Each structure stands twice: as C-alpha cells, then as structure tokens.
Amino acid sequence: MDLGWLDVLLLRAGYNSAVVVLGAALLGGAAGTIGAFVLLRKRILISDAISHATLPGVALAFLLCLAWTGEGRRLEWLLVGAGVSGALGVLLVQGIKDHTRLPEDSAIATVLSLFFGLGVVLLSYIQALPVGGQAGMGSFLLGAAATLNRDEAELIGFAALAVVGLALLLAKEFGLLCFDAGYAASRGWPVKRLDLLLLALLLTVVCIGLKTVGLILVVALVTMPPVAARFWTHRLGWMVALSGAIGALAAWVGAAASSVLPRLPTGGVIVLAAASLLIVSLILGPARGLPARLRRRALPCPAPKIS
Amino acid sequence: MVTLLKFRPRQRAIPADADSPLAVRGLTVAYGQEPVLQSVDFVAPEADLVAVVGPNGAGKSTFIKAVLGLQPRLAGEVSCFGRPVERQRALIGYVPQRSSVDWDFPASALDVVTMGLYGKIGWCRPVRARHRAEAREFLAQVGMADFAARQIGQLSGGQQQRVFLARALAQDARLYLMDEPFAGVDAATERAIVDVLRTLKSRGRTVLCVHHDLQTAPDYFEHLLLLSGRVVAAGPMATHFTTAALAEAYGVGVSLIGPAAVRAG
Amino acid sequence: MPGTEDFLMIDLPAILVAVLAALACALPGNFLVLRRQALMGDAMSHVVLPGIVAAYALTGDIAPLPMVLGALVAALVAVALIGGLQRVGGLEPGAAMGVVFTAMFAAGLVWLEQSGAGNAHLDVEHALYGNLEGTLWLGPASWGDLLRAESYRTLPTNLITLAGVTLAMLLLLGLFFKELAVTTFDPGLATGLGISERRVGLGLMAMVAVAAVAAFEAVGSIIVIAMFVCPPATARMLTDRLATQIWLSALFAALAGAGGYWLAAHLPLLLGSPNSLNAAGMVAVAAGAMQCLAMLLAPRYGVVVRAWRNGQGVTAS
Numbered sequence: 110m111d112l113g114w115l116d117v118l119l120l121r122a123g124y125n126s127a128v129v130v131l132g133a134a135l136l137g138g139a140a141g142t143i144g145a146f147v148l149l150r151k152r153i154l155i156s157d158a159i160s161h162a163t164l165p166g167v168a169l170a171f172l173l174c175l176a177w178t179g180e181g182r183r184l185e186w187l188l189v190g191a192g193v194s195g196a197l198g199v200l201l202v203q204g205i206k207d208h209t210r211l212p213e214d215s216a217i218a219t220v221l222s223l224f225f226g227l228g229v230v231l232l233s234y235i236q237a238l239p240v241g242g243q244a245g246m247g248s249f250l251l252g253a254a255a256t257l258n259r260d261e262a263e264l265i266g267f268a269a270l271a272v273v274g275l276a277l278l279l280a281k282e283f284g285l286l287c288f289d290a291g292y293a294a295s296r297g298w299p300v301k302r303l304d305l306l307l308l309a310l311l312l313t314v315v316c317i318g319l320k321t322v323g324l325i326l327v328v329a330l331v332t333m334p335p336v337a338a339r340f341w342t343h344r345l346g347w348m349v350a351l352s353g354a355i356g357a358l359a360a361w362v363g364a365a366a367s368s369v370l371p372r373l374p375t376g377g378v379i380v381l382a383a384a385s386l387l388i389v390s391l392i393l394g395p396a397r398g399l400p401a402r403l404r405r406r407a408l409p410c411p412a413p414k415i416s
Numbered sequence: 417m418v419t420l421l422k423f424r425p426r427q428r429a430i431p432a433d434a435d436s437p438l439a440v441r442g443l444t445v446a447y448g449q450e451p452v453l454q455s456v457d458f459v460a461p462e463a464d465l466v467a468v469v470g471p472n473g474a475g476k477s478t479f480i481k482a483v484l485g486l487q488p489r490l491a492g493e494v495s496c497f498g499r500p501v502e503r504q505r506a507l508i509g510y511v512p513q514r515s516s517v518d519w520d521f522p523a524s525a526l527d528v529v530t531m532g533l534y535g536k537i538g539w540c541r542p543v544r545a546r547h548r549a550e551a552r553e554f555l556a557q558v559g560m561a562d563f564a565a566r567q568i569g570q571l572s573g574g575q576q577q578r579v580f581l582a583r584a585l586a587q588d589a590r591l592y593l594m595d596e597p598f599a600g601v602d603a604a605t606e607r608a609i610v611d612v613l614r615t616l617k618s619r620g621r622t623v624l625c626v627h628h629d630l631q632t633a634p635d636y637f638e639h640l641l642l643l644s645g646r647v648v649a650a651g652p653m654a655t656h657f658t659t660a661a662l663a664e665a666y667g668v669g670v671s672l673i674g675p676a677a678v679r680a681g
Numbered sequence: 682m683p684g685t686e687d688f689l690m691i692d693l694p695a696i697l698v699a700v701l702a703a704l705a706c707a708l709p710g711n712f713l714v715l716r717r718q719a720l721m722g723d724a725m726s727h728v729v730l731p732g733i734v735a736a737y738a739l740t741g742d743i744a745p746l747p748m749v750l751g752a753l754v755a756a757l758v759a760v761a762l763i764g765g766l767q768r769v770g771g772l773e774p775g776a777a778m779g780v781v782f783t784a785m786f787a788a789g790l791v792w793l794e795q796s797g798a799g800n801a802h803l804d805v806e807h808a809l810y811g812n813l814e815g816t817l818w819l820g821p822a823s824w825g826d827l828l829r830a831e832s833y834r835t836l837p838t839n840l841i842t843l844a845g846v847t848l849a850m851l852l853l854l855g856l857f858f859k860e861l862a863v864t865t866f867d868p869g870l871a872t873g874l875g876i877s878e879r880r881v882g883l884g885l886m887a888m889v890a891v892a893a894v895a896a897f898e899a900v901g902s903i904i905v906i907a908m909f910v911c912p913p914a915t916a917r918m919l920t921d922r923l924a925t926q927i928w929l930s931a932l933f934a935a936l937a938g939a940g941g942y943w944l945a946a947h948l949p950l951l952l953g954s955p956n957s958l959n960a961a962g963m964v965a966v967a968a969g970a971m972q973c974l975a976m977l978l979a980p981r982y983g984v985v986v987r988a989w990r991n992g993q994g995v996t997a998s
Contacts, residue, residue, distance in 0.1 A: 153775055209983050211714075226907060226963065229810055230945070233810075237956035282865065284523075288531070294484075326783050343524065345522045348522045377790035384783075397770070402769065
C-alpha cells in the first residue's frame with residue numbers, strides 16, 4: 110500500500126491519476142491564494158454560505174440536464190448550476206447585511222441553512238427518481254477525488270489556474286481593499302466592484318472544489334492555508350504565496366492518499382493534511398506563532414518612545 | 417471587467433485660473449432621520465491650513481466624509497478645483513482617523529506608504545523597486561525612515577500616524593483632508609505633523625484638518641471652519657477665532673487658557 | 682381507523698421531535714444571534730461527529746447515552762479550541778471557528794471510514810439529514826390510548842431526551858435571563874456589576890452544545906443549523922424587546938418544525954408525486970422562508986416597509 114501511495118504522490122501511477130492529483134493541487138493552490146485575501150477582508154466564513162448555497166443549484170442542474178440530455182451527471186452543467194445558486198446565496202447574504210438589521214454572521218447562517226435545506230429536499234426527490242446516476246451526487250457533500258475523470262480534473266485545473274492568475278494580477282488592488290477599504294474608496298477605487306470580484310473568484314474556487322473536497326469542508330480549504338501562512342510572515346506577498354503553497358501541498362497529499370484508498374473521503378484527508386500544516390505553523394511560525402508569543406512574553410513591553 | 421478597467425487614477429493638468437481647492441455649497445447630511453449637518457457653505461482658500469473645529473457631535477468627521485463622498489449627502493454640492501469632487505479624487509489626499517484599519521494586517525510601514533502611489537502605478541501593474549524607493553523618501557520626510565520594514569501593528573500610535581501622513585504625501589495631492597491627525601499622539605509626532613503641514617503649505621497645497629485642541633488651533637492653522645451642526649464661523653483665524661463664536665458653538669462653558677485666550681479675547 | 686393509527690405512530694412522534702428539537706435550539710439561539718455568534722450552531726452540529734465516532738469506537742455499540750456524552754465532550758473541546766486559537770494564535774473569531782469545526786468534522790469523517798463503522802451502524806448522510814421519518818411510537822393505536830399510562834412506556838427515547846433538554850433550556854433562560862441579557866448588551870457594564878462575561882459566555886456555549894447534541898441525535902445537523910438562527914432572526918425583525926423576541930422565536934420554531942414536516946409529507950402528494958421529501962430539509966426551508974417573509978414584510982424593520990417609508994420621506998422633504 111505504501112508504495113502505491115508514493116507512486117500516486119509522485120505522479121508515477123499513470124496519466125489519469127497524475128491529472129487528478131495535479132488538478133487537486135492546483136485547486137488547493139487557488140483556494141489558498143484567494144483565501145488569503147478573503148481572510149484579510151474578514152469575510153472568510155462567507156465561503157461556508159457559498160458552499161452550502163451551491164447544493165440546490167447542483168440538484169436543479171441535475172434535473173435540467175436529465176430532462177434535456179437524458180443523463181444527469183455532466184460536471185459542466187452541475188458546476189454552472191452550483192455557480193448560479195452560489196451567487197444567489199452571496200447576493201442574499203449581502204442583501205440581508207445591507208438592508209436589514211441582521212448582522213453578517215446571522216445572514217451567513219440564514220443563507221446556509223435555507224439553501225442547504227432546499228438542496229437536501231431536492232436531493233431526496235432526485236434519489237427517489239427511477240433513473241441512474243444519483244450515486245455521484247453524494248460526492249458533492251463530502252468529496253471524492255477518485256470519482257473524477259480526466260476531463261473533469263483538467264477543467265478544475267484550468268479554472269484554478271485562471272483564478273490564481275487573476276488574483277495575482279489584482280494582488281495590489283485586493284491588498285489595498287483588504288487593508289483599508291475606506292482609503293481605497295476615498296481615492297476613487299471601485300471598492301464595491303473589487304469586493305464582488307473577490308467574491309466571484311471565491312465562488313469559482315468553491316464550485317470547482319465541491320467535487321474534490323465536498324461542500325461541507327470546502328470552507329477549510331480556503332481558511333486553513335491563509336491562517337497557517339499568517340503565522341510565518343508579516344508581509345502580504347509572502348503570505349499569499351505561502352498560503353497558496355500550503356493549500357496545494359495539502360490537496361496534493363490528500364488527493365493522492367484517497368485515490369489509492371477509495372474508502373477514505375478525499376475532503377476529510379485534505380482537510381486533515383491542511384490542519385496538520387496549520388498546527389506545525391502555529392508551533393514554529395516566527396511571525397505570529399508560538400515563538401513570537403514566547404518572545405513577547407519574555408521581553409518586557411517596550412515603553413512608548415518619547416524623544 | 418470592461419467597466420472595472422475604465423477607472424485609471426491619473427494626475428490631471430489644472431488650469432491656472434481654476435476655482436478654489438474646495439467649495440462646498442448647501443451641504444446637508446443626516447444619519448437616518450437625524451440631521452448632522454445643515455446647509456454648510458464653505459470655500460477653502462488656496463495654499464492655506466484650515467482647522468475644522470467644533471464640539472463633539474458637531475459633524476466634523478461627517479463633514480470630511482461627506483466631502484469625500486464616503487458619507488451620502490442629502491443635499492448640496494462639493495467641488496474641487498472647479499469640478500465635482502467625485503471626478504477629482506486623484507487630487508485629494510485623505511488621512512482617516514487612526515482606528516479604521518486592521519493593525520494586525522501583514523503590511524510594513526513601507527507597504528502602507530507605497531499604497532499612496534497605487535493610483536500612479538495603475539491597474540494590474542506590480543509595485544517596482546523605484547516605487548519603493550520613492551515611498552522610502554516620504555517615510556524619511558516624517559522621520560520614519562528607520563522603521564520602513566516594521567509591521568504597522570508594532571509601531572507606536574504616533575509612529576502609525578506619521579506613516580499614514582507619509583502615505584498622504586506620497587499621493588502628491590493638491591488638497592488634503594485629515595481627520596484628527598493630532599489625536600493621542602506624542603510630542604515628537606505632533607512636531608513632525610506640524611512640520612509636514614508647513615511643508616505642504618509652502619508647496620501651495622491646501623490642508624483641512626479636523627482638530628480638537630482649541631489651545632493649539634490658532635498656532636497651527638491660519639483659517640477656521642467652526643462647526644456645530646452648521647457653520648458657526650468661517651474665515652481667517654485672526655478675525656474669526658473669537659470667544660463669542662466659540663461660546664456659540666460649544667455653549668457657555670468654554671474657557672480658554674494661555675495664548676489662545678489672549679488672541680481670542 | 683388506520684389513518685389515526687398511522688398518525689399516532691408515525692406522524693405525531695416525528696412532529697413532536699421536530700418541534701422539540703427546534704425549540705431546544707431556537708431558545709439559546711436568540712443570544713447567539715444577538716452576540717453575533719450565529720454560526721456557532723453550524724460549528725456545533727459538525728463537531729459532534731468525532732465525539733459520536735469516538736463513543737462508537739470505545740463502546741463498540743450505538744447506544745444513545747455514550748454517543749450523547751461523546752458528542753458533548755467533542756462540543757466542549759471545540760469551544761475550548763476556538764477560544765484557545767483566538768488567544769494563542771491571535772485569530773479572529775470567524776477564522777478560529779472555521780478552522781476548528783472543519784478539522785474536527787474531517788477527523789470524524791476519516792475515523793468513521795477507518796473504524797469500519799461507516800457501513801454497519803453509522804452513516805454520515807444520516808448525521809446530516811437526520812432520520813425524522815424513522816421516529817416511531819409503537820404505543821397508541823387510537824386517540825383514546827393517549828389517556829392510558831402504558832402507551833407512554835414505549836415513547837421514543839429521543840423524544841424524552843429532547844423534552845428534557847427543551848425544559849432545561851427554558852429553565853436556564855428563566856434563571857439567567859438578566860445575566861445573559863446584560864452580558865450580551867453591554868459586557869463592560871456586566872463586569873462592573875460583578876457578572877463575569879466570560880463565565881456567562883461559556884455557560885451559553887454549554888447550553889448551545891447540549892441543545893445541538895440532543896437535536897442532532899434526533900434530527901441531524903440541518904435542523905440544528907437552521908433553528909439556532911432562523912427563528913430568533915425572524916423574531917428579531919419583529920420586535921425590539923428581548924423577552925418578546927424569545928417567545929416569538931419559540932413560536933416560529935414550533936411552526937417551522939410542524940409545518941416543515943407536514944409539507945415534506947404532503948406537498949408531493951398535492952403535486953401528484955408518490956414519494957415524500959426529506960423532512961429535515963423541509964423544516965429548514967420552512968424556517969428560512971418564514972425569516973425571508975419577516976425580513977421583507979416586518980411592520981417596522983421590513984425591507985418593503987422601509988423602502989416605502991423612505992420614498993415618502995424623500996417626497997416630503
């Protein structure tokens with residue numbers, strides 16, 4: 110077993126599994142990159158609302174696709190459905206936050222439960238249908254890299270690359286938005302549109318992550334890498350790069366492990382890998398990890414300098 | 417994306433006979449049903465230091481934010497060098513009150529100052545070494561050159577304030593709006609800010625500062641905008657900083673001690 | 682009367698379980714919404730999974746008591762971890778929560794598959810959707826039987842547990858209403874009054890954990906997530922008084938529980954489809970729909986009303 114796992118990890122187990130593992134790694138890298146900005150914008154939990162909000166869209170897309178083509182499991186259809194209903198979820202969160210007295214966390218929890226409930230109801234309807242192909246729907250909940258085929262993995266990989274490219278292109282603007290949105294607005298930067306673009310990139314990552322990590326755990330894929338990276342550095346550029354790297358590494362290892370052991374839920378393994386990296390970062394990270402804490406405790410607080 | 421990319425902050429050539437740096441006409445602002453500012457008229461003189469003074473809740477910060485368009489205006493017009501303020505943002509430097517950013521953010525003092533150059537750098541272009549060198553000079557102007565690499569949360573309050581001042585300098589704006597730059601800073605920072613203000617004036621820039629300290633206002637500024645939900649007094653400090661005007665704005669309890677009292681007398 | 686028997690055996694216990702689970706979560710949920718911790722319900726409903734798996738691994742059985750205990754321990758561990766990450770790692774609350782609940786859920790998931798319990802006794806989908814439809818009361822066959830004591834010997838255990846937990850929530854809210862209110866509204870004032878904000882906060886978390894675990898066991902995590910936020914948020918749109926908000930939230934929770942179950946059972950029949958829909962999901966949808974209605978139409982704070990009033994205000998001035 111060990112040898113097989115190593116082979117997959119090192120991409121020696123055939124083209125198919127190499128594509129799946131690489132696709133997952135790119136996905137992890139994109140999630141880490143975007144997650145870094147979303148975390149700094151202090152909106153990381155909106156990804157939880159997005160991921161749960163995709164479920165009714167996936168289910169409806171399955172039904173539409175079934176009615177249209179006679180076969181429900183086309184990843185493109187399902188991803189478009191996920192994207193549309195995830196976007197509706199984001200807009201509803203934003204609408205509740207802006208137009209009612211309820212704060213963002215209540216808005217997120219509301220959208221999450223309403224859409225997830227709707228998705229589960231639709232899934233129960235689908236499961237009772239006398240057609241095939243429903244079995245794959247379960248993988249949207251908990252993720253299963255093993256069920257990905259080559260085309261699907263390539264689609265995920267290219268989408269992830271596009272997300273990373275856009276994020277890097279706009280890194281300066283996103284950094285300004287996250288650090289000081291008020292200042293950015295006063296200088297005439299389109300803060301609202303930048304926010305929407307950031308959420309759109311997050312939505313893309315969540316949608317392509319559904320099949321690999323599952324909608325319940327996809328929030329971890331965007332949260333854990335930047336949190337871990339934050340322990341190592343005080344520089345935004347390094348943090349984004351490191352966060353992407355940590356996400357990619359965790360997804361690589363997790364996807365490789367679960368494609369050899371199909372009973373292992375991919376999402377769970379990837380998240381545990383990311384969590385281990387996070388714990389290591391917490392213990393060793395020089396910028397904000399335990400070493401920095403101990404240093405600060407050992408030194409007396411520097412008195413304010415008066416010159 | 418197309419509309420996104422339309423915005424390109426850029427310096428515009430200003431005609432020599434342009435209007436005043438800031439002209440506010442009939443500005444009214446309300447929070448919900450509660451009016452905060454009512455029909456404020458104000459014209460800022462060119463190359464002058466203006467103190468925006470008034471009691472708590474007088475609408476000083478609101479005035480600055482409404483001028484910038486960060487706070488919706490119920491009524492009124494704001495123009496900057498003869499054109500609507502929304503189209504002149506590249507000419508305006510804004511130094512917000514200190515509490516508004518996340519001090520844990522992974523950014524160094526130099527990074528923050530570099531943000532002042534983003535408009536000049538433009539969309540999607542990376543920050544280059546020459547931009548950093550330029551930002552370093554602005555840090556030096558506020559006496560913070562030695563702290564360039566320090567994470568902003570690890571600076572003292574006064575040092576942070578100076579970094580944000582350097583960011584405003586980096587913008588090379590024509591009009592500066594500062595929200596209480598002197599609040600809670602140490603003596604060194606206070607001196608550094610005063611130096612920067614004088615430098616800006618000598619370069620022909622106009623600065624509006626929300627200012628709390630009635631004692632120092634006449635020393636640091638030449639022009640006064642005294643607010644209390646409306647304009648109580650506006651004009652040169654020497655003629656308008658009077659006990660009567662202050663009593664009207666603050667109620668009867670105000671008392672001035674020291675040199676300010678002599679001048680206000 | 683077979684109709685009556687079916688109702689008493691299948692529908693009545695399921696409705697009671699749904700209503701009680703909704704009440705147990707909605708009552709403490711009021712304070713979660715006001716304290717901006719609404720997502721704690723989501724987190725709690727996920728972290729109980731490793732606790733349940735651990736209980737199974739230790740006892741080799743799916744007896745309810747060890748499972749509830751395991752889930753409770755896991756919930757308390759999660760609360761401690763979230764607090765610890767905020768203090769030691771300097772994380773903001775949202776990020777700390779996101780990290781802890783996903784890590785614990787993932788651990789539970791992987792452990793579940795590894796221990797081999799996944800096929801035999803435990804089922805992740807069951808944990809998510811619950812098994813409301815599977816709650817049976819093999820006692821009364823007619824309305825008259827409800828008056829006889831022996832009918833109640835066969836009452837489903839999770840119904841009894843939930844009734845006890847709901848009662849406990851009511852009692853605790855009654856006893857500590859002042860403390861919860863003041864620490865939620867003004868932590869500074871509370872400290873001045875000698876009320877420990879930290880202790881009350883931990884107490885609230887313990888209540889949330891107990892409610893989540895009891896409800897989770899009976900109805901799955903969807904109802905738990907929805908009930909901690911939707912009924913209190915619906916009530917919050919309608920009133921400014923805390924006590925009124927709590928009573929209203931209880932009313933909406935009960936309505937959602939009963940109405941959602943009824944819809945799941947009867948909506949497909951009305952639409953001419955033979956299969957019933959997932960009841961837990963429908964309860965969540967009902968709660969969310971009620972909240973959307975309240976957000977739009979609430980007399981004072983509703984979006985529609987406020988937009989209309991603003992329109993009036995502009996034309997007046």
